[in-house]
Each structure stands twice: as C-alpha cells, then as structure tokens.
Amino acid sequence: MIGVQDFIRYYDWTFEYVRSEYGEEALQRYWGEAIAFNSQAHANGLIHAKGLQGMAQYWGHTLESEEAGFRTILDVDRFRIDMYDCPSKGFLISLDQEEYHDYCQHCMGWIKPIMDDAGFTIDHEHNHHGQCWWEMHPSGRARPAAPPPIRDDRDVRLRPNWEQEKHDLWLQSRPSEDAVQ
Amino acid sequence: MANGDFYFAINATFYYFTERWGDDALVAYWQAMGREYLAPLAAQFRAGGGKAVARYWADYFAAEPGADAAVSHTNEDAVVIEVRDCPAIAWLTRSPEAVLHPPPHPMYCQHCLHINRALAETAGFVFTLEGGGGTCRQTFNLREQAAVSGSQEAAK
Numbered sequence: 001m002i003g004v005q006d007f008i009r010y011y012d013w014t015f016e017y018v019r020s021e022y023g024e025e026a027l028q029r030y031w032g033e034a035i036a037f038n039s040q041a042h043a044n045g046l047i048h049a050k051g052l053q054g055m056a057q058y059w060g061h062t063l064e065s066e067e068a069g070f071r072t073i074l075d076v077d078r079f080r081i082d083m084y085d086c087p088s089k090g091f092l093i094s095l096d097q098e099e100y101h102d103y104c105q106h107c108m109g110w111i112k113p114i115m116d117d118a119g120f121t122i123d124h125e126h127n128h129h130g131q132c133w134w135e136m137h138p139s140g141r142a143r144p145a146a147p148p149p150i151r152d153d154r155d156v157r158l159r160p161n162w163e164q165e166k167h168d169l170w171l172q173s174r175p176s177e178d179a180v181q
Numbered sequence: 182m183a184n185g186d187f188y189f190a191i192n193a194t195f196y197y198f199t200e201r202w203g204d205d206a207l208v209a210y211w212q213a214m215g216r217e218y219l220a221p222l223a224a225q226f227r228a229g230g231g232k233a234v235a236r237y238w239a240d241y242f243a244a245e246p247g248a249d250a251a252v253s254h255t256n257e258d259a260v261v262i263e264v265r266d267c268p269a270i271a272w273l274t275r276s277p278e279a280v281l282h283p284p285p286h287p288m289y290c291q292h293c294l295h296i297n298r299a300l301a302e303t304a305g306f307v308f309t310l311e312g313g314g315g316t317c318r319q320t321f322n323l324r325e326q327a328a329v330s331g332s333q334e335a336a337k
Contacts, residue, residue, distance in 0.1 A: 001269060001293045002214075004187040005244045011187075013218045014194060017210060022202070034197035039190040042278045062186070 008088045015100035027100075031109025040110055047118045055079040055136060071154055079136045082156040086130040093130060104128055104168070112173055121173045123148060127164040131156050145171045185246045188272040195286040204288065211292050215299025226304035226321075234260045234306070234321045247271050258323035270315040293319065 002010055018027045037044055043062075046054035056074040059081060063070050069085030089103060104126045111134075115122050119139045125147065126132035133156050135148060147169065156162060169176040198207040226234050235254035242250035242262070249266035273285045290313035297319065301308035306321045 001241075001245075001267070002191050002296065003241060003245045003268070004184055004191075005241070007184075007187040007190070010214070010218065011190065013214070014210075017213060021210075026201075029201075030194075030197055034193040035190060038193035038196060038283060041189070041281045042186075045281055062184075 008091050009095070009097060011088075011106075012092055012097060012103050013099045015103065015106065019100060028109060031106050032113040035106070035110040036113040040114065044114050044117075047114055047120075051118070051120075051138070052079045052136065073151070077137060077141070079134075080151065081132075081134040082154060083130070083132045083134075084156055084159060086132065089128075089130040102128075102168075104132065107132075108170060115173065122170060123172065124170040125157075125167055127162060127167050129161065129164050131159065131162055133157065143172070145176075147171070185268075185272045185276060186278070188269045189278075189282050191269065192273055192283065192286055192289065195289060195292070196283060199286070199288070207288060208291070208295055211295035212299045215296040216303060219296070219300045220303065223300050223303035226300075226306065231256075231258055231260050231321070231323065234304075238262050242268075245269075258325075260321040262319040262321075264312075264315075264317045264319065267315045267317070274315075290314065290317065293317070297321075 015027060018030055043058045046058045048054070050057065052074060056072060056079060059072055059079075063072075063081075063083075070081060070083045072082075073080040086104075092098065092103060107126075108122070108124060112122060115136060120136045121139050123135040123137070124132065137143060150157060195207060198210055222237070225237070229236075231254055235252050238250075238260065239252040242248040242252065242264075245268040247266070248264075248268035250262055250264045253261050253263075255261055267290075270285055270289070273279055273282065273289075290310075294308075294310045297308045297310070301321055305324050307324055309320045309322070311318045
C-alpha cells in the first residue's frame with residue numbers, strides 16, 4: 001500500500017511522474033486542483049470561513065503534527081510563517097532524493113489557488129534548503145511589491161544558513177520578476 | 182512524519198488521474214510506481230527472500246496510524262498479510278475531517294494490487310490480493326513456489 005510514513009518520497013516521485021508523462025503545466029494543474037481543493041479541502045474551508053484566523057488554525061495544527069521547525073505570527077492585517085526546518089524538504093535532502101527538480105514549488109502550487117479564491121495575496125521566498133517565509137495579506141490593499149522588512153530576531157532571513165545559491169521569491173502572488181512594481 | 186492527512190492527498194491524486202486521464206492512466210501510474218519508485222525495495226526483497234518481505238510489511242503497517250494488520254511468514258517462500266483494518270480506508274472514512282473530503286476512490290484498493298504486483302514481479306515473487314474495502318488478505322509467494330503450487334492445483 002501507499003502509506004503516509006513514506007508519503008514525501010512518493011509525493012516527490014509523483015511530481016516527476018506527472019511532469020514527465022503529461023508536462024509541467026499538468027503538474028501545476030494537479031497542485032492547483034487536486035491538492036488545493038480536494039486534498040486540502042479542510043485548509044480551504046478554514047481559510048474561506050475564518051480568513052487569517054483560519055490560516056493560523058490550519059498551519060498551527062498541521063506544522064505541529066509534522067513536527068516542523070517553524071513559527072507563525074497572526075497580525076490584524078497579515079499571517080506570517082517562518083519555516084526554519086521544513087520536514088518534507090529536509091527529509092528529501094537527508095535521503096539525497098530529488099526526483100522533481102523543484103519540490104518546494106508544490107507549496108505555492110496549492111496554497112496560491114486557495115488564497116486567490118479566498119481573497120488574499122502571498123509574499124513568499126524559499127531557499128531550496130528547507131527554509132522559507134510566507135506572508136498572506138488581504139487582497140486589495142496597496143502594498144509595495146518588495147520583500148517585507150526583517151520582522152524581528154526570529155525572522156528566518158536572519159538564520160546563518162538562509163543565504164543559498166538559489167532563492168525563489170514571490171511578491172503579491174506572482175514570481176518576483178512578474179510582480180507589479 | 183506519518184501524518185494521516187496525507188491519505189487525503191493520496192486519494193485526491195487517484196481522483197485526479199481518473200478524472201483527467203482515465204482509469205488506465207491511474208493503473209499505469211501504479212505500475213510505474215511498483216517497478217520504478219519501489220525498485221530498491223524489490224532488490225531488498227530479492228536479496229532477503231520471504232523473511233525480508235515479512236519484516237518490511239510488519240514494520241510498515243506498525244508505522245501507519247490506526248493500522249490493524251498481521252503479517253505471517255508461513256513458510257520460507259510465502260508471506261501473508263491479513264489487513265483487518267486498513268489505515269487508509271479508516272482515515273478516509275472515519276477521521277474527523279473525512280466528512281470534508283471525497284470518499285475513497287472507487288479504485289482505491291486496486292493500488293495495492295497493481296503496485297505490489299509490479300513490485301513482486303521485479304523481486305521474483307507473485308502477489309495476490311483478496312478482499313477490499315478495509316479488510317483484505319495479501320500474499321507474496323516466491324515465483325518458483327507459486328509455479329509449483331499452481332501445477333499441483335492443476336493436477337488435482
């Protein structure tokens with residue numbers, strides 16, 4: 001059977017299977033449809049019903065149960081996650097497994113469609129080494145298309161191993177090169 | 182990291198394959214998984230025989246949340262897994278959040294058949310599955326032993 005104990009390895013393999021059989025666009029649709037609105041129906045329900053509070057509730061529970069190294073901040077106008085040690089990516093790194101070339105991309109792949117639908121925009125950056133930050137803001141409020149300032153001394157961007165060769169940055173739910181300035 | 186909610190992702194993936202690409206595509210995906218993703222496990226089974234198969238599945242079911250299964254190594258060449266309460270079907274039907282998700286895919290139980298059959302073939306075993314819907318009996322027989330049993334059955 002496919003169990004949950006080795007789900008991360010299987011998930012990564014599945015990404016590459018879908019990409020190689022059906023193409024990159026099909027993989028994006030898989031995340032944006034099957035994972036966002038079927039697999040993560042509980043997250044979608046919470047975020048639609050409770051907004052920022054729902055995000056805090058969902059990620060607080062999920063990341064704790066996955067024993068992730070992280071912290072969250074719930075503010076009146078944003079929800080923030082600092083991920084210091086992603087259990088999924090960390091597991092794959094420990095096994096030296098990289099079936100799909102950009103495993104981290106799947107998070108934006110399912111979270112963005114939910115946020116679009118629920119009326120939130122995302123600023124996000126990951127370093128492909130198990131570290132990332134996220135900020136979700138209600139849509140429609142004018143904000144600069146730039147990374148936020150360092151929030152406090154627990155901001156993941158202050159971690160000594162934060163700077164890596166390749167970072168992916170998303171601003172206002174778009175890849176940074178496409179973000180509206 | 183055995184988070185039971187991952188069963189929802191597995192089930193969603195099965196739905197996605199059949200809705201977008203059809204039943205055959207889902208079966209092809211499972212077969213590829215058994216042949217390719219599980220190739221290192223097949224090598225382990227081939228090297229370690231029935232003992233390795235039994236140990237692997239005993240450990241595997243012990244680590245799945247809510248699983249109730251017994252693994253017996255009835256003789257040198259045959260391993261029987263009696264699944265009394267499948268952890269995946271249990272989670273997809275009885276967990277608190279099951280009500281928010283689709284029921285188990287109509288072909289859900291077939292993933293064990295197709296993945297394990299492909300795995301077993303690579304490892305030199307023959308896999309059979311009886312039952313489904315939360316309880317089943319899975320058997321790995323060493324291929325030579327299965328051939329002997331088959332010819333004895335035919336002679337009767």
